[in-house]
Amino acid sequence: MNPGRSVAVIGPVLIIGTGLIGTSIALSLRRAGVEVLLEDLDSEQAQVAAGMGAGNIAGSEAEPAIVVVAVPPRHAAQVLARASDDFPFATITDVTSVKERVLAEACDLGADPERLVGGHPMAGREVSGAASARPDLLDDRLWIITPTEVTQAKHQRAAHQLAVTCGAYPVEMSAAEHDRAVALVSHAPQLLSSVLAAQLVDADAAYVQVAGQGLRDMTRIAGSESALWTDILGVNAAPVADVLDGVIYDLQRAARALRAVAAGECASINVVTEELQRGAIGRGRIPGKHGASPSTYMEVAVMLADRPGELGRLFTAVGETTVNLEDVRIEHVLGRQSGLVELSVQPDSVTTLEEALRSRGFDVRG
Amino acid sequence: MNPGRSVAVIGPVLIIGTGLIGTSIALSLRRAGVEVLLEDLDSEQAQVAAGMGAGNIAGSEAEPAIVVVAVPPRHAAQVLARASDDFPFATITDVTSVKERVLAEACDLGADPERLVGGHPMAGREVSGAASARPDLLDDRLWIITPTEVTQAKHQRAAHQLAVTCGAYPVEMSAAEHDRAVALVSHAPQLLSSVLAAQLVDADAAYVQVAGQGLRDMTRIAGSESALWTDILGVNAAPVADVLDGVIYDLQRAARALRAVAAGECASINVVTEELQRGAIGRGRIPGKHGASPSTYMEVAVMLADRPGELGRLFTAVGETTVNLEDVRIEHVLGRQSGLVELSVQPDSVTTLEEALRSRGFDVRG
Numbered sequence: 001m002n003p004g005r006s007v008a009v010i011g012p013v014l015i016i017g018t019g020l021i022g023t024s025i026a027l028s029l030r031r032a033g034v035e036v037l038l039e040d041l042d043s044e045q046a047q048v049a050a051g052m053g054a055g056n057i058a059g060s061e062a063e064p065a066i067v068v069v070a071v072p073p074r075h076a077a078q079v080l081a082r083a084s085d086d087f088p089f090a091t092i093t094d095v096t097s098v099k100e101r102v103l104a105e106a107c108d109l110g111a112d113p114e115r116l117v118g119g120h121p122m123a124g125r126e127v128s129g130a131a132s133a134r135p136d137l138l139d140d141r142l143w144i145i146t147p148t149e150v151t152q153a154k155h156q157r158a159a160h161q162l163a164v165t166c167g168a169y170p171v172e173m174s175a176a177e178h179d180r181a182v183a184l185v186s187h188a189p190q191l192l193s194s195v196l197a198a199q200l201v202d203a204d205a206a207y208v209q210v211a212g213q214g215l216r217d218m219t220r221i222a223g224s225e226s227a228l229w230t231d232i233l234g235v236n237a238a239p240v241a242d243v244l245d246g247v248i249y250d251l252q253r254a255a256r257a258l259r260a261v262a263a264g265e266c267a268s269i270n271v272v273t274e275e276l277q278r279g280a281i282g283r284g285r286i287p288g289k290h291g292a293s294p295s296t297y298m299e300v301a302v303m304l305a306d307r308p309g310e311l312g313r314l315f316t317a318v319g320e321t322t323v324n325l326e327d328v329r330i331e332h333v334l335g336r337q338s339g340l341v342e343l344s345v346q347p348d349s350v351t352t353l354e355e356a357l358r359s360r361g362f363d364v365r366g
Numbered sequence: 367m368n369p370g371r372s373v374a375v376i377g378p379v380l381i382i383g384t385g386l387i388g389t390s391i392a393l394s395l396r397r398a399g400v401e402v403l404l405e406d407l408d409s410e411q412a413q414v415a416a417g418m419g420a421g422n423i424a425g426s427e428a429e430p431a432i433v434v435v436a437v438p439p440r441h442a443a444q445v446l447a448r449a450s451d452d453f454p455f456a457t458i459t460d461v462t463s464v465k466e467r468v469l470a471e472a473c474d475l476g477a478d479p480e481r482l483v484g485g486h487p488m489a490g491r492e493v494s495g496a497a498s499a500r501p502d503l504l505d506d507r508l509w510i511i512t513p514t515e516v517t518q519a520k521h522q523r524a525a526h527q528l529a530v531t532c533g534a535y536p537v538e539m540s541a542a543e544h545d546r547a548v549a550l551v552s553h554a555p556q557l558l559s560s561v562l563a564a565q566l567v568d569a570d571a572a573y574v575q576v577a578g579q580g581l582r583d584m585t586r587i588a589g590s591e592s593a594l595w596t597d598i599l600g601v602n603a604a605p606v607a608d609v610l611d612g613v614i615y616d617l618q619r620a621a622r623a624l625r626a627v628a629a630g631e632c633a634s635i636n637v638v639t640e641e642l643q644r645g646a647i648g649r650g651r652i653p654g655k656h657g658a659s660p661s662t663y664m665e666v667a668v669m670l671a672d673r674p675g676e677l678g679r680l681f682t683a684v685g686e687t688t689v690n691l692e693d694v695r696i697e698h699v700l701g702r703q704s705g706l707v708e709l710s711v712q713p714d715s716v717t718t719l720e721e722a723l724r725s726r727g728f729d730v731r732g
Contacts, residue, residue, distance in 0.1 A: 136669075207543070207547035244621040277592045325677055
């Protein structure tokens, strides 16, 4: 539930494709009292969704206000075009995670570009199918909306209302921008994480043993489902390859500079320094919590014993102060029964928090 | 303090170089009651360290049992050789983060390889100098020990005792292995994080805005101090370049495959799938907490309101169960006053924890 959000009232919505995302959208629309119709080539999936309260199986009702195409990417263009044909007044949108190719193909197949609006709710689960759907899957998630060049304003508004009614936050950009944006911030980093983790496959076990939090952070997403990512990377192939080319170029420059340094050309290290400095600048551009820069917070580190209840005692102590935590990290020390907890707070709260925790007997580190 | 550890009694230790690490080692030795002598080219630093209770300024005392050379990497070999000359019976060790070159140069300069033992306490701070030193800096950290091919057993034992007395955990490997290990798990990942973050420097602000937790995790260490990393990467240049070459090779293969897919050669995606699968295998090799594989845990996700005290309430509730938390992650939803908290627990604790939290009114997700 997302009780703090105002909910727009929208007309009947037809969901074509009652998998995880389609059924979750349907459930969140039903939660807001919206009439939902369900359609799926696999009528069993549609029955499962209807049985979960996601809406009624579509029949010969009046035209829906919005059609949401939530089928696999390779079918999306065709289904969008057919929906546009079948419902000549409805807003036609989809939920695929790559936008430019899908929308262009849909228009080539006859979809009405004035009523077509691409959509990408940025949510998912490790599982698929109607049975895994949840009414809160979209809550507090970004939902990127990509109009065509000629999408009419009322259909853009309908797509926004759809997102808001599902509990998500709409953000608008062009389809090409969307694809480049997700290639940069999601698809290429995913592949980079996998490639880094792949270097460990044949490494000596003793080497891997000294891995710290940095490597753990950088390879966390390498544990994601490879089938899902194969699909995503395949459909957004060119924008991802563009980002990889930039990464490869910079890595080659750095590797060449390091070889030169190893051969005695000490000045070549400047190339590496410059890259490290550029990295720090790039890192500073990533929005932190509530859009703040990550660098605006300071950290208070506490060494905890690894006993049940210790984290509870710590956060209860924090709750007794006036300090609001911005972020928390727990760094486990390899193989040891203890953990360093890093509490991110506003700079002017550091002293208050440190003193409060020390006075309660916590081991606060520098 | 690290009261759970047994502390070995060792003879007088001479610390040459009273910067952050040297003085921290001295303070932790003093904490254990060990006699410490301090020496620094910069007598003011040595005075600061002595004033902090790190030991006495070295004079004409009897020969120390252990000499710890804690000077900048570029001076380490020379100082090791001199110490070996000055103290013909002492164990001679250092703390530099790159080992093979330093030890080889020290031997070339006349250091006695039978008494020489490389050391690398894996700890540091964002600040430097004696005044930033802390007696607990080494607590619960790995301390890699790299004997030469001829280091005598008693000097190896002395290096182990030194590490344990400082509160650290000794791990032994050869100097070359150490350098390749840290290149793989620390130095190359650092550069990769910086290179990825550098791709954001010239990116459209709207693209960067859709960044999620994956990119934040992967670029966290790109915020580290560039001067420090320039030094480290420069001294371990060849092993780092070797790792980068492997990364570049895999990235080029993936980028070529994606270009082929974009050009219509759909089967080329298999190359990408294979890399994703290798990444998952590599990720699975990284030790988790207490040496367990990260994949042995399951996650319970809780959506929290962003109010002071909510985390305290959550962890207090967890503490009231019999469940032990293995890890915690807080994923902030971009620009929103809420956060998803992921609690990692043993698989057989998932149901217990979910039920306990739901019964206390928490919004437990999938």
